[in-house]
Structures are given as structure tokens and as C-alpha cells.
Amino acid sequence: MDNVKYLLPETDIPTAWYNIAADVPPAPAVLHPGTMKPIGPADLAPLFPMAVIEQEVSTDRWIPIPEEVRDIYRQWRPTPLYRARRLEQFLGTPAHIYYKNEGVSPAGSHKPNTAIAQAYYNKREGVKRIITETGAGQWGSSLSFAGALFGLEILVYMVKVSYGQKPYRRGLMETWGGRVISSPSDTTACGRAILARDPNCSGSLGIAISEAVEVAAQDPDAKYALGSVLNHVMLHQTVIGQEALKQLELANDYPDIVIGCSGGGSNFAGIAFPFLGKKLRGERDVRIIAVEPASCPSLTKGKYAYDFGDTAHLTPLVKMHTLGSTFVPEGIHAGGLRYHGMAPLVSHVTNLGHVEPRAYHQNPCFEAGVTFARTEGILPAPESTHAIRAAIDEALRCKREGRAQTILFNLSGHGHFDVPAYQDYRAGKLIDHEYSHEEVAMALSGLPSVS
Amino acid sequence: MDNVKYLLPETDIPTAWYNIAADVPPAPAVLHPGTMKPIGPADLAPLFPMAVIEQEVSTDRWIPIPEEVRDIYRQWRPTPLYRARRLEQFLGTPAHIYYKNEGVSPAGSHKPNTAIAQAYYNKREGVKRIITETGAGQWGSSLSFAGALFGLEILVYMVKVSYGQKPYRRGLMETWGGRVISSPSDTTACGRAILARDPNCSGSLGIAISEAVEVAAQDPDAKYALGSVLNHVMLHQTVIGQEALKQLELANDYPDIVIGCSGGGSNFAGIAFPFLGKKLRGERDVRIIAVEPASCPSLTKGKYAYDFGDTAHLTPLVKMHTLGSTFVPEGIHAGGLRYHGMAPLVSHVTNLGHVEPRAYHQNPCFEAGVTFARTEGILPAPESTHAIRAAIDEALRCKREGRAQTILFNLSGHGHFDVPAYQDYRAGKLIDHEYSHEEVAMALSGLPSVS
Numbered sequence: 077m078d079n080v081k082y083l084l085p086e087t088d089i090p091t092a093w094y095n096i097a098a099d100v101p102p103a104p105a106v107l108h109p110g111t112m113k114p115i116g117p118a119d120l121a122p123l124f125p126m127a128v129i130e131q132e133v134s135t136d137r138w139i140p141i142p143e144e145v146r147d148i149y150r151q152w153r154p155t156p157l158y159r160a161r162r163l164e165q166f167l168g169t170p171a172h173i174y175y176k177n178e179g180v181s182p183a184g185s186h187k188p189n190t191a192i193a194q195a196y197y198n199k200r201e202g203v204k205r206i207i208t209e210t211g212a213g214q215w216g217s218s219l220s221f222a223g224a225l226f227g228l229e230i231l232v233y234m235v236k237v238s239y240g241q242k243p244y245r246r247g248l249m250e251t252w253g254g255r256v257i258s259s260p261s262d263t264t265a266c267g268r269a270i271l272a273r274d275p276n277c278s279g280s281l282g283i284a285i286s287e288a289v290e291v292a293a294q295d296p297d298a299k300y301a302l303g304s305v306l307n308h309v310m311l312h313q314t315v316i317g318q319e320a321l322k323q324l325e326l327a328n329d330y331p332d333i334v335i336g337c338s339g340g341g342s343n344f345a346g347i348a349f350p351f352l353g354k355k356l357r358g359e360r361d362v363r364i365i366a367v368e369p370a371s372c373p374s375l376t377k378g379k380y381a382y383d384f385g386d387t388a389h390l391t392p393l394v395k396m397h398t399l400g401s402t403f404v405p406e407g408i409h410a411g412g413l414r415y416h417g418m419a420p421l422v423s424h425v426t427n428l429g430h431v432e433p434r435a436y437h438q439n440p441c442f443e444a445g446v447t448f449a450r451t452e453g454i455l456p457a458p459e460s461t462h463a464i465r466a467a468i469d470e471a472l473r474c475k476r477e478g479r480a481q482t483i484l485f486n487l488s489g490h491g492h493f494d495v496p497a498y499q500d501y502r503a504g505k506l507i508d509h510e511y512s513h514e515e516v517a518m519a520l521s522g523l524p525s526v527s
Numbered sequence: 528m529d530n531v532k533y534l535l536p537e538t539d540i541p542t543a544w545y546n547i548a549a550d551v552p553p554a555p556a557v558l559h560p561g562t563m564k565p566i567g568p569a570d571l572a573p574l575f576p577m578a579v580i581e582q583e584v585s586t587d588r589w590i591p592i593p594e595e596v597r598d599i600y601r602q603w604r605p606t607p608l609y610r611a612r613r614l615e616q617f618l619g620t621p622a623h624i625y626y627k628n629e630g631v632s633p634a635g636s637h638k639p640n641t642a643i644a645q646a647y648y649n650k651r652e653g654v655k656r657i658i659t660e661t662g663a664g665q666w667g668s669s670l671s672f673a674g675a676l677f678g679l680e681i682l683v684y685m686v687k688v689s690y691g692q693k694p695y696r697r698g699l700m701e702t703w704g705g706r707v708i709s710s711p712s713d714t715t716a717c718g719r720a721i722l723a724r725d726p727n728c729s730g731s732l733g734i735a736i737s738e739a740v741e742v743a744a745q746d747p748d749a750k751y752a753l754g755s756v757l758n759h760v761m762l763h764q765t766v767i768g769q770e771a772l773k774q775l776e777l778a779n780d781y782p783d784i785v786i787g788c789s790g791g792g793s794n795f796a797g798i799a800f801p802f803l804g805k806k807l808r809g810e811r812d813v814r815i816i817a818v819e820p821a822s823c824p825s826l827t828k829g830k831y832a833y834d835f836g837d838t839a840h841l842t843p844l845v846k847m848h849t850l851g852s853t854f855v856p857e858g859i860h861a862g863g864l865r866y867h868g869m870a871p872l873v874s875h876v877t878n879l880g881h882v883e884p885r886a887y888h889q890n891p892c893f894e895a896g897v898t899f900a901r902t903e904g905i906l907p908a909p910e911s912t913h914a915i916r917a918a919i920d921e922a923l924r925c926k927r928e929g930r931a932q933t934i935l936f937n938l939s940g941h942g943h944f945d946v947p948a949y950q951d952y953r954a955g956k957l958i959d960h961e962y963s964h965e966e967v968a969m970a971l972s973g974l975p976s977v978s
Contacts, residue, residue, distance in 0.1 A: 085534075150530070244944075495944075499698045
């Protein structure tokens with residue numbers, strides 16, 4: 077018996093996004109960086125289209141997906157769900173392992189789920205160009221793809237270390253018509269200030285966000301877009317988990333454990349929130365595991381506190397698990413997991429006890445990635461190998477315990493643009509740092525004080 | 528109205544391969560390089576498993592696909608067929624443009640269709656390792672993928688120019704467990720002889736084939752595998768066209784024109800032969816266009832003659848459109864189209880007048896590739912941009928003539944591992960040579976004389 081693929085017809089693309097805010101106590105307010113008072117929609121209007129702002133603050137459980145967005149989703153959605161029988165056999169586990177393959181999108185990850193939605197709302201409100209930042213390049217390429225389809229100019233500030241490490245991602249963005257600038261750059265005041273202090277600064281997502289926000293705020297024809305962290309992004313990604321629910325019905329199965337890797341939190345929320353929602357509403361229990369890199373351990377070692385989303389402190393303050401907005405993580409290959417904070421909604425449900433966070437080093441993750449490539453045939457993104465590592469570890473626990481549990485994880489993207497990372501792994505070149513609690517406490521000492 | 532995707536259920540994966548040899552007059556015999564007499568199955572036995580040899584010489588119209596092979600096909604097959612409405616709108620053409628996306632396979636091209644089948648038959652006959660060659664790396668990575676699934680060792684001789692140009696492809700093969708050697712190498716007698724004459728030789732498919740055949744013939748546990756050219760490879764690829772036939776039925780449409788790019792001929796045959804078969808049996812007319820690079824113009828400027836498949840003349844002689852077995856094409860980015868000859872079956876039906884060959888330079892092909900990426904959202908392989916160029920040109924002709932013809936082309940693979948080629952295109956760095964008839968005549972002067 078080989079692998080089994082569960083496909084859905086296009087009519088099963090969800091017609092509404094699921095908003096977990098409807099099923100949890102209210103999350104802490106977002107604060108204005110000047111007044112430290114809760115912000116309102118008007119404060120966000122220079123940066124986001126109004127439709128997106130309404131989603132950001134909505135507590136409606138279901139928010140309809142525009143037909144124009146579903147029309148484009150149809151190019152690659154519903155994405156396949158696989159029963160990984162070849163991996164199960166290799167591990168000799170009684171567990172059932174399923175994965176949702178978001179790598180089949182044109183940009184190769186889950187990011188187009190929100191890029192298309194955000195581009196659509198911006199276009200509808202007359203925006204001409206969108207400014208954003210990108211780490212590994214998954215988000216920047218997804219927004220460049222969306223920009224090509226909607227006729228929007230896209231400007232991407234790409235973290236300098238990735239700009240050098242991932243030239244293929246940059247080339248992909250440019251082929252779709254996006255403009256890419258290495259960050260920190262001399263095109264912004266905050267970039268120039270950082271370069272004046274440290275001309276060799278390798279950049280971070282926090283710095284790149286500062287640059288993109290600064291440019292967007294000054295251009296009346298432009299808005300800013302974020303590919304993770306914010307509530308509306310979590311919302312857009314819930315198509316993943318909703319489809320998985322239907323596909324597991326076809327398989328006549330239900331997960332005991334749902335796993336996602338977690339950087340800003342969006343692919344994790346996308347797969348986990350629809351299952352967590354059923355748990356919160358008392359319909360069905362489930363364990364939820366969020367996996368992060370040991371070198372950027374916001375959920376496992378960070379503090380749940382108010383912090384800025386960016387380094388230059390241009391963004392509002394949000395309550396989240398954070399390592400401090402000036403924390404610059406090592407240049408690990410899983411560039412999409414290199415963010416100092418965590419999505420406020422993911423932090424909120426973690427703080428409420430609904431999520432088990434876990435951190436891994438790069439080497440065991442790449443080992444899992446190679447095992448996955450050789451059994452399932454798909455080269456996973458370095459970020460996704462974190463979820464695979466956890467899934468394998470849970471499957472091996474099931475083997476030891478003789479339990480046939482059902483494990484579902486999100487394969488957030490393919491690793492076609494990350495081949496050198498696998499070569500570095502095979503060459504034994506991957507070393508990463510595990511931050512001690514003391515080091516993290518030091519990084520956190522500069523957190524803003526919020527009464 | 529956005530793009531339309533035509534999906535088939537897994538039960539519509541073909542249950543038999545279509546053999547065009549049943550519908551054409553017999554092709555010229557394959558000759559033994561020593562005796563110049565037709566070869567028999569025993570002559571091929573050192574190189575191929577017997578099941579493959581039987582397929583190579585079969586004239587049965589339908590050859591059953593083993594269930595074990597269909598089981599693995601199910602991971603990515605049936606592949607989607609798209610109506611490219613966004614491209615049509617951009618061109619302003621009344622034509623209907625459809626494309627079959629073979630880039631969704633784990634290795635990113637149509638090549639696994641035959642790699643899985645060949646690995647299966649080798650495994651069944653007790654073979655331990657398979658030796659092969661690869662140009663751009665599409666074939667070598669597909670066989671490495673298949674080897675990982677069947678527990679077979681894979682050794683790949685990779686053309687030196689691609690070994691340097693496409694490090695990501697090499698890394699992909701190695702991640703799947705394949706061993707990759709730059710060709711010409713000092714691991715074979717023919718490699719050493721070539722290096723002695725020209726230490727800086729950049730390699731060619733003809734040379735790499737010689738090295739792989741030499742190693743395979745000397746190892747009793749090994750066989751050789753070829754990713755294109757041979758009859759059984761054309762056969763295995765016909766799943767593409769068979770699925771497209773069913774999908775176009777769903778669309779209530781039928782192509783006036785079927786287009787494939789053509790290097791060794793396998794993706795072209797895969798999409799075209801099932802349609803050509805219907806024409807040959809008098810069921811439905813169709814125009815068939817094969818597109819090749821101007822820098823390797825075997826069909827448009829080569830000679831239909833007996834020639835060797837490799838440079839060292841270890842292979843049998845086949846009658847095909849050839850530029851001469853010592854022809855070393857320029858290092859264009861469409862490495863998969865750099866072969867001096869053409870599949871004997873493709874040459875045969877072309878010689879019978881059923882195929883319109885056409886050649887393009889790199890720049891117009893990449894221009895078409897960028898247009899496709901920005902409208903359809905998919906980055907095509909450099910090889911596939913040749914088919915896209917022809918499809919766009921036919922669609923623009925339809926626009927000029929005011930005719931709503933239906934055009935189908937094969938998107939043989941994605942270009943994720945070819946991003947630098949797009950960057951070179953944007954930088955204006957692509958120059959390629961158009962061989963004059965005189966230059967080709969010179970290259971052909973060394974053809975073997977066959978009475």
C-alpha cells in the first residue's frame with residue numbers, strides 16, 4: 077500500500093476564513109507607540125486598506141472570502157493532504173502521519189493565501205504599490221506573484237543576510253516584477269541610522285519592517301503589507317486547516333496531534349486554529365505543537381509582554397512572546413523563523429495553555445528533512461523541517477508506546493530555493509546557538525515598560 | 528473569469544501506455560555498431576532489464592502500466608490541465624490556450640513518469656544500481672528520486688557545464704541519495720581519452736552517455752538508464768497526452784494545435800503521440816509543432832540518417848535527425864535540449880510529415896517565459912519556454928487572423944532551479960549562435976556510412 081493523496085474538488089475551497097478571536101477571551105489591546113493607549117482603525121489607515129483593518133479587529137467567527145480571491149486560490153487549492161505511508165513504514169511506527177502540502181502554490185509556500193487576499197483588498201481601494209519586507213524570501217516572492225496578477229507595484233526590503241544567501245528567491249521576485257532592496261539600506265532614515273552605527277549590519281526582519289513601514293507611510297499611493305504576525309494574516313491562512321478537516325473526514329480519521337513550525341506564526345495558525353476552534357467549542361480534543369528554532373526561541377524562552385514589532389519602533393505595541401525588538405537571531409537557513417516576536421493570537425492561545433511550544437536545533441531538523449525527501453520524495457523548506465522533526469519524534473514515541481495515534485503536520489513549503497542549506501548540512505557546516513535563559517533575559521532588558 | 532483548472536480523479540490515471548509504433552509503418556531497424564546488422568534483445572541485455580527491452584521493440588498499441596507504478600504516479604498524477612485565461616487576456620487573443628503542468632512532480636518535470644517505471648523494472652529484475660547521465664539535471668534528479676523510493680543506488684554523470692551552472696540540481700540529486708560525477712571524468716576510459724585530448728572539455732550529453740554506458744556494461748549488478756530518445760521512454764511519457772485528452776473532454780474542447788519543446792523528444796512525444804495516434808487512425812485531425820533551440824537544431828537543420836547516440840560510439844546506431852555525434856552544442860540554459868540527435872520515433876513521424884519542427888533563440892523564449900510567469904504565475908523551465916514561445920506566436924497569429932483556434936502545450940517543468948538563467952536574460956547576457964546549414968553540413972561530414 078503506497079501513499080494516499082486526499083484531494084478535494086474546487087467547490088470545497090473554503091468560502092469563509094475562520095477567526096479564532098470569536099472563540100477565545102479578548103486578546104490584550106494593541107497600543108499606540110506614542111500615547112500607549114489602545115489604537116483605533118484610523119491609526120492603521122496610513123498603512124493598511126480599510127477592509128484589512130476591519131478584519132484585524134473583527135471578532136466575527138466567519139469572514140467571507142471574496143469570489144475574486146477564491147478564483148485565484150483555485151490555481152493551486154485545495155492543496156493535497158497526504159497520508160505519509162512511506163515515512164510511516166520507514167519509521168516502523170503504528171502512528172498515522174498526515175501532511176498538508178502548501179508547497180504546491182506558485183510561490184512554493186502557504187504565503188500566497190494571504191498575499192492574494194491583501195493584494196485584492198489593496199487594489200480594490202485604489203492602492204498603486206505595496207511596500208513590504210522579507211526574510212528568506214517566501215513572503216516577498218508571494219507578494220510579487222500577487223502583485224503581477226493584480227497589476228500592483230511591489231517593493232521588497234529583503235534582510236541582507238538572505239539577500240546574499242538566497243539569490244534564487246531574489247531572482248524569482250524580480251521575474252514576477254517585484255523590486256528588491258537589501259536591508260538595511262540607505263533608502264530610508266532608519267536604514268541610514270542603523271548603517272551609520274554598524275555599516276556591516278546583516279539585517280533582521282525587525283529592521284526590514286522599519287524600512288518598509290517608513291516608506292509606505294510617506295507615500296500616499298502606497299500601503300504596507302505584512303506576511304505574518306497580524307490577526308488578518310492568521311485569518312487568511314485558516315483555509316489550510318479547514319481543508320485538512322474535510323480531507324481527514326475523507327480519510328475517516330482525526331488528528332490527536334496537530335503540528336506546525338512557527339516563526340511569525342502564520343502557517344502554524346493556518347493549520348492549527350480550525351482544529352483548536354473545535355476544541356475551544358467543546359467539539360473535539362486535540363494536542364497542538366508549535367515548533368521553533370533553538371536559535372530564535374520566542375515561545376519557549378521569550379517573555380509574554382508588550383513589545384514593538386520592529387527595530388526602529390515605528391509599529392504599534394502588541395502583547396506577544398518576544399525576545400526583544402532589538403534581538404538579531406543568527407543567520408540560520410530557516411530564515412522564515414527568524415523573528416523576535418510571535419503572532420499576538422498565537423501568543424494569546426499559548427498563554428491560555430492551548431499550545432505546546434518546542435524548539436529544535438538545525439541539524440536534527442535537516443536530518444528529518446532528508447528522511448522526508450527520501451521517503452516522501454518532496455524536498456521540504458528549512459522552516460518546514462522543524463514540523464517534520466516534531467512529527468517524526470511523536471511518531472517514534474507512538475512506536476515506543478505501541479500507540480496508533482494520528483499526527484497531522486503542515487508542510488509549509490518546498491525547499492527548491494534552499495538547496496545550499498542541505499549541502500551545508502551534509503558537509504557538517506551547520507552550527508547554531510542555543511540561547512540560555514540568561515542571554516534571553518539580557519536581550520529582554522530593553523523591553524518597553526507598559527503599565 | 529479567471530483561469531480554469533481541469534483535474535481528474537486518480538482513477539483516471541491511465542492504465543496503459545500508448546505505443547505509437549502500432550499506428551505507423553515500421554521504423555528503420557536499430558543496428559549493431561560492430562556488425563551494422565539489426566540488433567536483437569540479447570544485444571541490449573547488458574544495459575537494460577528485459578521488461579524494458581520488450582517495450583523497446585513492442586508494436587502492441589497498449590502496454591499495461593504496473594499497479595506499483597500507478598501507485599507512485601498517484602503522488603502527483605493526474606497532473607492539472609489549465610485554461611490559460613490570464614495569458615489569453617494579456618495577449619488579447621481569441622485563441623483558447625491550454626497547458627498541461629508536468630512541473631508538479633516531486634522532481635519538477637515530466638521525467639519521473641519514466642524514471643519510476645524504469646526503476647520499478649530494474650528493481651524487479653534484481654538490479655542493485657543504475658548508471659545514467661544528465662544534462663540540466665532534470666533526468667538525474669528524477670532517477671535519484673525514483674532510486675530513493677525503490678532502494679536502488681543511482682550514479683549520475685552530469686555534463687560538466689551544467690555541473691557548474693546548476694549546483695542546486697546537483698544538491699537535489701545528492702539529497703535524494705544519488706552520486707553525481709562531473710563528465711568528462713577520469714573514472715572511465717572514454718572520459719580519460721577525452722580529457723587527454725582536451726583537459727578543459729565542457730562535456731556534452733553524448734560524452735556523458737558514453738561514460739555511463741561504459742560503467743554499466745562492466746558491472747554485473749548495474750544497468751544503464753536513459754531519460755529520453757528511446758522508444759520505451761516515449762512510451763512511458765504518453766500518460767501526459769492521454770490525461771490531456773480526458774481533461775479537454777471535460778473542457779468540451781479539442782486542440783487544433785499541440786506543442787512541445789523537443790531535445791531528446793520525450794516530453795514532446797508524451798503530449799503529442801496520443802493526439803497524433805487519433806489522427807493516424809483517422810479519428811481527428813491536429814497540427815503538431817516540435818520546438819527546439821536554434822543552437823541545437825536537429826529537426827530543423829539536421830539530417831535524417833543513421834548515427835550513434837553517444838560520442839564514444841558505444842551505443843547502437845539509430846536512424847534519427849542528427850547533427851552528428853561529435854556535435855557539442857553551446858552552453859545554453861535549456862540544457863535539456865542540448866542533444867545532437869532526436870528520438871527515432873519522433874524523427875520517424877517527422878519524416879512521415881506529421882510534425883512541424885520550429886527553432887527559436889533563447890531571448891524570445893525567455894521573454895515568453897517572463898510573460899507566462901507574470902500572467903499564469905508559474906516560473907517555467909528554460910526548456911518549456913520554447914513551447915510557450917510557440918504557443919504565444921500561434922495565439923498572436925489567431926489574433927491577426929481573427930480565429931478562435933485551440934492550442935495545447937506541455938509545460939514540461941518548472942524553472943525553480945534555473946533562476947540565474949532569468950537573471951542573465953534580464954541583464955541582457957544571453958547570446959546564442961544560429962548554426963548555418965554550412966556549419967551543420969560540416970558537423971555531419973563525420974556521420975557513419977551505413978549501406
